[in-house]
Amino acid sequence: DTGVSQDPRHKITKRGQNVTFRCDPISEHNRLYWYRQTLGQGPEFLTYFQNEAQLEKSRLLSDRFSAERPKGSFSTLEIQRTEQGDSAMYLCASSSSGGEETQYFGPGTRLLVL
Amino acid sequence: AQKVTQAQTEISVVEKEDVTLDCVYETRDTTYYLFWYKQPPSGELVFLIRRNSFDEQNEISGRYSWNFQKSTSSFNFTITASQVVDSAVYFCAWSTPQGAQKLVFGQGTRLTINP
Numbered sequence: 001d002t003g004v005s006q007d008p009r010h011k012i013t014k015r016g017q018n019v020t021f022r023c024d025p026i027s028e029h030n031r032l033y034w035y036r037q038t039l040g041q042g043p044e045f046l047t048y049f050q051n052e053a054q055l056e057k058s059r060l061l062s063d064r065f066s067a068e069r070p071k072g073s074f075s076t077l078e079i080q081r082t083e084q085g086d087s088a089m090y091l092c093a094s095s096s097s098g099g100e101e102t103q104y105f106g107p108g109t110r111l112l113v114l
Numbered sequence: 115a116q117k118v119t120q121a122q123t124e125i126s127v128v129e130k131e132d133v134t135l136d137c138v139y140e141t142r143d144t145t146y147y148l149f150w151y152k153q154p155p156s157g158e159l160v161f162l163i164r165r166n167s168f169d170e171q172n173e174i175s176g177r178y179s180w181n182f183q184k185s186t187s188s189f190n191f192t193i194t195a196s197q198v199v200d201s202a203v204y205f206c207a208w209s210t211p212q213g214a215q216k217l218v219f220g221q222g223t224r225l226t227i228n229p
Binding site for chain 1: 118147149151156157158159160161164205207209211213214215216217218219220221222
């Protein structure tokens with residue numbers, strides 16, 4: 001199966017700790033997205049990469065959040081000094097450019113900040 | 115700003131009934147895409163359909179059908195002869211072909227199919 005994968009699937013951390021999530025997109029996809037979904041809501045866009053370049057960031061992405069895609073393949077999302085309000089599902093999606101732009105999602109990482 | 119509204123928060127029906135999930139969108143763009151995704155309890159968003167704004171032809175895929183009407187800015191989803199496995203949260207979403215093509219989601223409709 002060559003779908004989008006995310007690791008870890010679940011993360012419990014204490015307030016103030018740093019966490020890092022990883023996303024591996026579909027191999028031929030050059031676009032990668034991060035979304036955040038809180039309970040009972042639809043996903044909200046956080047940031048977007050085309051290859052290794054981060055081209056757009058939402059105002060939801062505070063200074064404590066940073067995302068990278070160093071070689072244009074996998075991506076990491078780091079949250080520093082976590083707060084209880086960061087508890088959410090973090091979803092990664094990928095797509096290709098030039099034709100089939102549909103975004104395919106990974107299983108998500110569910111974060112709980114205590 | 116673009117907005118997607120799914121007014122039905124929860125729907126519960128008995129198996130084999132037909133059910134329609136409503137989606138209304140707001141946009142000033144003339145070219146855009148509309149999507150439906152399914153989110154089962156496992157959490158992964160599963161792509162169901164993408165529609166281009168210039169193609170108002172309705173689509174049928176097995177028990178699923180979609181009705182796109184630009185005049186009412188609606189993109190409704192009907193499941194015929196529902197099954198328990200259809201139970202999930204369904205999201206309608208919008209994007210533009212320009213720039214990041216980020217998805218703007220509705221709040222979702224939780225569909226429960228009872229045996």
